[in-house]
Amino acid sequence: MGQPRIQDVDALRGFALLGILIVNITYAASGFPIHLAADPAYSSWLDHTVTWIGMVFFDMKFYLLFSFLFGYSFQLQLEAAQRAGASFKPRMLRRLAGLFVIGALHAVFLITGDILTVYALIGLVLLAMRGVKDRTALITAGAIYAYLFVTLGAATLFVDTTSILDPGTAVAAAHQTTQNLAGSLSDIIGEHVRALPTFGLAQLTVQGPTTLAVFLLGMVAGRHRLLQNLNGTEAVLRALQLVGFTVGLAGGLYYASAGGNENTGAVLMSVLTAPLLSAAYAATLLRVMHSDRGQDVRRVLAPAGRMALSNYLGQQVATTLIFTGIGLGLVGEVSPLETMAIAVAIFLGQVLLSHIWVSRLRYGPVEGVLRAVTNATALSWRKVDQAA
Template sequence: MSQVIARTRIQDIDALRGFALLGILIVNITFAASGFPIHLAQDPAYDSWLDHTVHWLSSALVDMKFYLLFSFLFGYSFQLQMEAAQRAGAAFRPRMLRRLGGLFVLGALHGVFLITGDILSVYAIIGLVLLAMRRVSDRTALTVAAGIYAYLFVTLGAASLFVDTTQFMDPTTALAAAQETTANLAGSFSDVIGEHVRALPTYGLSLLTVQGPTTLAAFLIGMVVGRRRLLKNLSGNEAVLRLLQLIGFTVGIAGGAYYASAGGNSNTCAVLISVLTAPFLSAAYGATLLRLMHTDRGGDVRRLLVPAGRMALSNYLGQSVATMLLFTGVGFGLVGQVSPLETLGLAVGIFVLQVLLSHVWLSSFHYGPVEGALRAVTNWTAPRWRAQAA
C-alpha cells in the first residue's frame, strides 16, 4: 500500500511538471513565431479584436506563471534527489554539480541554436545557490524567498515611480527592430543563430531583474515543501488546496488582468503587479490540478500527463526543435505569418503530440533521451535508457 501511495505522489509531481510544459510552450512559441514580442512591439499585420483578445488572455493567464510552477517543482525534486542520495550513501554535492554543469551546457546550446532565451542555463546557475543553501533552515529559506519579493517590490516600484521607461521605447525604432528580427529568423541557419545571440543581452537583463530572483524564490519554496512532505499522501480534499484556489485565483487573475490591460512588459508597474501576483495564480493552477487528479475521473488526467512530465527535459528541448522547424528559415519559414490564435493552436498541437510520443517512448525506455544522458553525467556512468523494468 505504501508503495502505491509513494508512486502516486511521484506521479502527481510528474503530472504537474507535464502540465507546466504546456504553459511554458504557449509563452515560448510566441518568440519563435514572430520577431515582435522580444521588442515589445505590436505586429500591425495582426491587429484585429481576436488577435488582441488572444494576446490579452495569454498575458493575463499564462505569462510569468508557468515557469514559477516549473521552478517550484525543480526545488521540490532537488530535495527528493538529496534524500535519495542520502539513502544510497552517495555524495550529493559532486553529483549535483555534475548535473548542473550538464544543464548549463544544454541550456547554452539551446539558447544559441534553437530558440531565443533559455531557462536551463538559468536553472544551472541559480541551482548553485540552492546547492549552497541546501542545509539552511526552513525559516531561513522562506525568509530569503520573501526577501527576494520585497527587493523586487522596492526596485520595480521605484522604477515605475521615478524612471520614465518610455524614453527607451520609441515605437518606430521598435517596429523596425521587430521587422529585422522577423526577417533574420526567416533566413539561413546562421541568420537564426545570429538573432539568438543578439537577443542574449535583452534576455539576460530580464533574468537579472525579474526571472532569476523569482526562480530562486520558487526553488527555495519547493525545497521547503519537499522537506515537509506537504505533497505526500494527498487525497485532493485538503482544505489548504481549496484555500490556494480561492486566494490564488482571486489575486492571480486580478493581477494578471491588470498586467495584460496595462501593457504587459512595456509597463514597469504592470510588471511589478504581475511579479507579485503571478505566484498566487501558479499555486491555484497547481492546487486545481492536484484536486482534479484525485477524483475518480481525474486519475485519467494524471495518467495522461505523467509521461510528458517524466520526460520534461526532452520535451522542453523538443518544443524548441519543433518551433524552429515550423517558423524559421531552417524549416517551413512561417515566422511572422501565423496569427496569435493559430500560434496558440500550434502550441496545443505540439504538446498533444509530445504527450503521445512520451507514452510511446516510455513504453520501451525507462528515461527520456536527454534525461538518460543527463543521468549518466550526474552519476558519472555510461548512458543507459533501457532499465530492467522497461
C-alpha cells in the first residue's frame, strides 16, 4: 500500500485553486489586465472596489501557496521513491518534462501566460538542489528575495515606468486583445503566442525567482513534516496569523493603492509581503480545519486539491468556453463583480465534480496521465478500492 494522503495538504491545495482562479479569470474575461490598463467600460465605484479587493487579497498571493505545496510534495515524492527502491532523478525528469509539455499546450490554447512551464523549468533547479542542507536551502531562498529587493528597488528609483506604459497605447492594445480573444481559434492562439514574451519577461524577473524560493521553503518543510500531525493549536500558526495578516495586508493595501502591477514599487512591496499573507491564509485554514466545527471544510476542499492539476487546467477550459469566441464570447462584456462570481461558481462546480471523481477513481484525469509518464507505466486511474 502507498502512504496515506495528507488531507491538510490536499485541502490547502484546493483552497489555493480558488485564489488562483480569481486572479487568472480576469485575464480571460478582458484584454485590459493583460496590458495593465483600466477598462473604461467598467469604471464605477463598485468596479473599482472589486478590482481593488482582488489586488489586496488575491494578486500574487496564491501561486506562492501552490508553489510551497509543490516543494512540499516534491520532498514526499523523493522519499516515496527511496522507499520503493526506485531512482528518483529519472522519475522526476520525466514528470517535469510531462509538466512542461502540458504547460506549453496550456499556454498556446487556453491561457495568456502559464505557470506550469515555469514549474517544470524551476523544478530542474529544485531537483539539482534536492540534496542540499536545510540551511543552504533557506539561505538560497533568502538570497533570492534579497536579489529581488535590490533589482526591483533599483528599478523603482531609476526607471521611469510612465515612459514605458503609455496609457493610450495600452488601451488600444487592450481593445485589440479583447477583439482577438472574441475571434476564431486561430485569433485566440495568435493572441496567446504574441503575449508569451511579455509574460515570459515577468516570469523571468519576478515569478520564477519567487517560485524557486518558495519551492525550497516547501522542500525543507516537507523534510520536517510540518504539515502533518497538526492539531490547530500550535503557537506557530497563531504567530503566522499575527505577523502575516499585519504585514501582508499592509503590503496588499499599498500594492492596490499604488496601482498594482503598473507600479514597480507596488510590485516590490507585494513581492516582500505577499508570502506572509499567503502563510497567514494557510495558518488560518489549518486552524479552522482542526476546530470542532471546521473539519467539514477539509472534507469539502481535499478532493479538489487531490486532483489540483486537472482542476487547474479545467478552470482554463471553462473560462475559454465562457469568454472566448469559440464559446459564449463574453470577453469584455462582464463586470469585475460578475467575473468574480463566475470564478466562484466554476470552483464550486469543480469541488462537486472532484468529490464524484475521487469517490470512484484514485487519480484525477490529468494526474493519471502525468503519473504514467513519471513512472513510465501504462495509463491507469485505478479505482479507489485498489492498492496505490
